[in-house]
Amino acid sequence: MDFSKFKTSDWLMIGGGIGIFIFGFFNWVTVSGFGFSSSGGNVFDFFFTGTIPWFLVIASAVITVLLVQGILKADQAPWPLILLVATGLAALLLLLRIIFNPIDGKDAIESAGGDVGRGIGMILSVLAGLVATAGAYLNFQASGGTLKDLTDVDKLKSSFAKGDGAKGDDAPPPPPSMDPPPAPPAPPAPPAPPAPPASPAT
Secondary structure, rough: OHHHHOOHHHHHHHHHHHHHHOOOOOOEEEEEEOOEEEEEEHHHOOOHHHHHHHHHHHHHHHHHHHHHOOOOOOOOHHHHHHHHHHHHHHHHHHHHHHHHHOOOOHHHHHOOEEEEEEOOHHHHHHHHHHHHHHHHHHHHHOOOOOOHHHHHHHHHHHHHHHHHHHHHOOOOOOOOOOOOOOOOOOOOOOOOOOOOOOOOOO
């Protein structure tokens, strides 16, 4: 693998993918009170705000590697836009989890005198998602995209249309048309009849 092909934006997306893959298995929630403290949970305990972002960021990292290595064609799809949307959505879902509700039943625990906090796994996973999003945005900018493009429906449609056109260019050419077989040769001409004998002289 030629690491010189990777740009800073690529490393950010790959690093974010590796980070969230690892930190997703760390403890995501801490609970203390009533004379004890505990931590637990992981990314798979929160489907929409954990598992889905986990898959999105990791998939973006894998696609980045495949693009850099040339296994995926850059003109097959608007990959910079796809990567930005995927990582951006993942970061948004992760932020919703860490800001508003680290665990279901948080209010009941805190009303009883307990305390619910964010575990190290959740915090580091959110940071990994933000890092991947930053890399995807830098990659999107390098491809000529801007934030205004994300609100321009016509540009978004044209981006995907270009990807569809590139797929059509890779299609194999149609088979050559079959020419009709040559006509059989004409039969030989019949021999000329013999000349009549000359009449005797008188």
